[in-house]
Amino acid sequence: MVPLEQEFTITAYTENHVGLLHRLTIIFTKRKINIESLTTSESEMEGVHRFTIAVTETEEVIQKVVKQIEKQVEVLKAGYYKREEVVQQELALYKIPTESLTNSLEVELIVREHNARFLTIEKDFVVIEKAGYRRETVALFEDLQPYGINEFVRSGRIAVARQEYGLGKQVKELLGEEVDG
């Protein structure tokens, strides 16, 4: 039986050091795994950074990849979640011509229906912002397409564990900090 590929979100708590991004991406490159999105940011702990990496792979491969990530000297803790184990979002920006807005109410209705919002309205273009699951940002894209999309961008995935604490709790314990609550 061929193991099933599925969507995973890998989370790594790390030091904020030059070159670590490269070190982590090598782990994927070496195994010819495509990273679907990668987000790095500060975490809830000062001085600790967080990588969120979205990949579609088999669980067996993901387990090995996560161990290799955690093995890196500057990684404090790494783990992975299945789709149902995280609350995840992406942010999308859509730039469309202003005339598509002035000619009818349709675009405004679409934006409302999708719970999106106008970020800016300029003379020649408007920018709409939508946060949500991939399927939601894609749905808005499809609805806006007939009006002409001049530019479109979507951020990498950000995700938190669907439980009171995620890996961060272990990181805090590792660093000898008190865990709130």
Place this chain on the structure above:
Amino acid sequence: MGTVDTLNQTTTQTTSTERVTGADAVVRILLEEGVDMLFGYPGGAIMPVYDSLYDYREQIHHVLARHEQGASHAAQGYARASGKVGVCLATSGPGATNLITGLADAQIDSTPLVCITGQVPSGLLGSDAFQETDVIGISMPVTKWNYQVTRAEEIPEALAKAFYLARSGRPGPVLVDITKDAQFEEFDFEYKKCTSIRSYVEKPALDLAKVEEAAELINNAKRPYVLFGQGVILAHAEKEFKAFIEKTGIPSAWTIMGLSALETDHPLNVGMLGMHGNYGPNLLTNECDILIAIGMRFDDRVTGNLSKYAKQAKVIHMEIDPAEIDKNVKTDVAVLGDAKESLQELIKRVKPNSHEEWLQRFRDCDKQEHEKVIQDELYPTSDILSMGEVIRLINENTGGDHILVTDVGQHQMVACRYSKFTQSKSNITSGGLGTMGFGLPAGLGAALGAPDRTVIAVVGDGGFQMTLQELATIYQTKAKVKVLLLNNEFLGMVRQWQQLFFDKRYSATEMINPDFQQMVKGFYIPTNKVTKREELEAAVKEFIEFDGAYFLEVMVGKENNVFPMVPSGSGVAEIRLE
């Protein structure tokens, strides 16, 4: 959480503050870390450090290799023979890129190396300056850790961390790249050794429940079988390992990196694993009920086809690196931690036992292998000289207390199969990367790292020609390395595969060689060549007894093959004796 310092490390041992240049700090740190020998090659971007080394030339011996790759392999040989960290120095650009093969080799074989490279001045970084390469980017996949220094004040922390990481936990190579301006810059020098890093687990804490589980399995096993690797040597666990197998009476086989951790003649030492390993150790992998892997990583050269590997056995894996657990072979009980501590706890929990009948199976296989392969390899009846008989004569003349360094290829397999060892840290070979060109410089490094022992570097005509310029370094350093060239005028291992799997189409494997005797004479190294059996014994004796570097070339069978063999893609039980 307060402000985080740049490298997040815990440190000990302070020295008084003094204003020095970055370059001077580098050399002072080397002394603080106990380095008395390093291997390198000067060049523009590392010249300030070399200038400082001149002031300390009585305390630190710098070995001028003839190529940076040679320097890196020599540092590996030095590290493996001495148990210390090997240190390399190179300039930017080509100097640094020439170290890469050595780094990759050290990474896969867990050899502690600290490489220090010069870099173009920080203002020129990224400008494609003369001799600029992104050595941090290039070396990242082949180092345990690396770091670029652009200010002198970063040097102490970076190097402290480098030495700590290279030698701690699962050892490995690290690289610190220092811009030329940082080497010139003056700062208030103070050195603190690094003892821990908050994001780095040196060794996982031993879980006694896992040890109990392992002991339970071992106590109930009928056909237990131990595979041991370099982890035993790196953890200084040879004594505990021997006590464990002697108490439990378990047959034990070695990976090429674990060779010499247990003396060859030990009754429970059943031989070598892997593609060209012994018959019994491979065949019986698929008959044991408990497989106990200690400090080894189930390399594909050991396991062959994984889908046919030890499927009947419960697997216990004792290992320091959590990423090795379940990487290749699914484990039933993983005992994470340092092999020495794990074995100390395991010994307390296992019952005394013997497995005579099971051990006899290995002996029966030995007998078959002896009849079909070993007898003829060690005592050939044809006029053609074999590699095995040369190794046999080496054993007879050294008594097994020598250090064997090998290059890569047929001679490596033969030398490792037939060498006899009486003490640990006696086998230095490129196991994981299989680096041709490793043997000669690693032999040089080993001879400098263990000056009281007899060091024999066995090389083939192919690998020898990849780094033979280091004969000059051997001459200059007076390293007492004995170089044995087993010359078959072929890239023998590739030719063997071509014969067996590519219809004897010998594509680009025949070597028209230079006159090695004339060449070695040019390096002022005593040399001898043997083409007939009647000359061999006396020549080997002289080779071993000569006090100093010596080169012996033996012309061996051009088309001899190494057997047994587990063909690529086959299971270990499909091992061929002929």
